[in-house]
Amino acid sequence: MPSNVKTRFAPSPTGTLHVGNMRAALLNWLYTRKMGGEIVLRFDDTDTARSTRAFADAIEADLAWGGLTFDVITRQSDHIATYDAAADKLKADGLLYPCYETPAELDRRRKRQLSQGKPPVYDRAALELTDEDRAKLEADGRTPHWRFRLSGTKVMWNDLIRGPQSIETASVSDPVLIREDGTYTYMLPSSVDDAEMGITHVLRGEDHVTNTAAQIELLQAVGAQLPAFAHFPLMVAPGGAKLSKREGGASVRDVRERGLEPGALTSYLAHLGTSDDVKAASLDDLIEGFEFSKFGRAPAHYDVADLGRLNTDLLHTAELADVATRLDALGLTISETLWLAIRGNLEKLSDAAIWVQVTDGEITPIIEDADFATKAAAVLPATPWDETTWNTWTDAVKAETGAKGKGLFMPLRKALTGLDHGPELKALLPLIGRDKVLARLGAGTD
Template identity: 35%
Template sequence: MSSFDKIRTRIAPSPTGFLHLGTARTALYSWAYARHHGGEFVLRIEDTDVARSTQDSVDQIIAAMNWLGLSYDEGPVYQMQRLDRYQAVIEQLIAEGKAYRCYATPEDLDAMREAQRARGEKTLYDRRWRPEPGKVLPAPPEGVKPVVRFANPIEGDVTWHDIVKGPITINNREIDDLIIARQDGVPTYNFAVVVDDWDMRISHVFRGDEHVNNTPWQINIFRALGAPLPQFGHLPIILGDDGLKLSKRRGAVSVMDYADRGYLPEGMLNYLARLGWSHGDDELFSAEQMVAWFDGSHLSKSPAQWDPAKLDWVNAHHLKQVEEGRLAQLVVDQLAHRGVIAAASQVQNKLALFKDRCVTVGDLADWLRMYFEPVAPSAEDLATHVTPAVRPAIATFAGKLSALATWDKAAIQQALKDTLTESGLKMPQLAIPVRVLVCGRPQTPSLDAVLEHFDQKKVVELLQAR
């Protein structure tokens, strides 16, 4: 850490789609590491893929970061606003003989690779335009815009101690002279990320396994610039519940998709944290506890398995801990997504009755919507439960409810007991059809507690209508 005055981490998503779960986990680890050490966390938008980058993706990334509560101390920083800086560094490298312009055409490169394959060789750029002592380069061909390549060291090894994987060594002969600027002057990923991390004084880089092969290039560029090296930690992939790599093309992997479905940010953070990191046997914890524990150790080297059932279990735990005022507003928002208008004051007194049955806020909203819109029992439930044999008891119960001077759980319970005594029915024989008619479903929590939250007149009307 002698090269850095404080720990600084970053997350650098590409705005070519939503923030997916793998990037969210990386962001979480980067954020928690910085917070644990009293450092800073940076959000950088790597938008040099101009053809695929969109403002909508940027907005979704920022919305997901905000929803997760991963506050950043700097950013968002946009790479496309730093093109002058990249160009200046490229010119510096060219002047120092550490980069050069390459005029090889796509056809030239195809022919080169075909010849290498025919000889059974690895297909690497043959450095034909790389200046060397005693080497005479041809005149630049007319009409060909050059790319700029980094003059990667030809001999030696690149070695680093990975925070996750331990020591990694790759020989320079395994990598070629990387293109660091395209023909249009826009820098490539492996170059821009080095300049960014250098300028932003990033001390620790957490990122996915797929970047291991990029790291030797980046380390060599850092060294060519005389820039301090961050420490790298490459996180193993997350496998879907089908055992294949979790990807944007398969399954619900957008962070905001889970937000829309009513998962809690604290539940998602808790679950993501355990996909590759552990603190003893602790399975359930808050973001504050994770920050206190996350020192960069106990990171797994093995792929993590996405388990929807485990996520549901974790989220259900956190749902029970949410303060009621906040939970009521979350339910109101979920109801609004369903086209149901309700106030938090109308929702809050009903939460305790249902939340132990729920995994998400969306589940809770689905329970509570019966209080705010007409229910529509299925034909099957009506035929199965609201039979001619039970209709007289339903009418009797409706009459007793209509006559109640006090509308509360105790009075409703007494009316139910009196009806059962008079009709000779068992509790399920009457309670289930009443649930179907009033709530639109045959299973609910305790009937008297559920009915108490309905308007008395409405319950009587629903029972008498059948």
């Protein structure tokens, strides 16, 4: 039965999707699906100078690649009139006030406060301006930005991951809601949308904890029913540094370009920072296992090398049906028999092309001993072949040549596959076929 749970993922379409944001989307999605609720994909595209539809489309594509579907998709740029009305009400209530300091002036003021051992909190000097002061500043070409006036009291909430939290809003600056150019920062549209859409739960990274007190006061000011908050630990690079897209593997696009499986990424991101072992799991299993109580407080270390190992583990147990669509996209047609033979040797799905070529195409055999190859060809069993044929043949080659161990098996592997490694040849041999085996041994067909 559907619940009243409603969540949202609200990316800014100003670039490609970071894996940290993918994790936020995934955790929201897993919780919502477990609770039978509704999840909204809400593009925070009010920054018209940097937001593009191309980035929004790319984000949607990355989310869909990961298997995440959304019940509602909306764009904040379509709701500016609603935000304007909310801003007008806040101004009328005396909660939104104009400020005329330039960024340079604010920076000098912060530095002076720090040098005096004071917290760099906005001092509300703009509230002391008279109508005449404001008129003169505007006549001089100053355009105001607008700040939301906080109560200066203690705001408390019970975080679903971090437990009881409290912040004195007197210790933080009144947040800027409207920039000098008249555009909105994320906080006002986000709060108004949360109120309008009836968002019940806000799941996000712990870097937003300090914003929560101000957001709670703003939500109350716009008449919203307060949602529950859950702040999960952030992901960091190995060693604790900030994840950087320049280092590779920190954007979903880069993960995709590496040829990794969506299930590897979702399994990895869902388990990081929790008490669960990091292992391959289906989305259904991840939904079933989602619990706020599993999240710790320590940063989650994201390592693309670990992701690669998880990808390999996933492929080694994947059923053909799990990967058939992506194999088709790679232009590969693979039988169940071939898939079961090769999956244990794949690091990436695209590696399957090597073994399609070995079984169905042309290769360059490696013949280091032509006499050995000739003798091996002479004792090649007649068809039909099955998985017992390899042992029958190698026993015959051993008897004919005296070769054994690596000296027996490696020359045959190199001749038949052109490689010194790979799946068991007892499975590959029937798929290669007698004619190709004879040709690769230099004997021609008979």
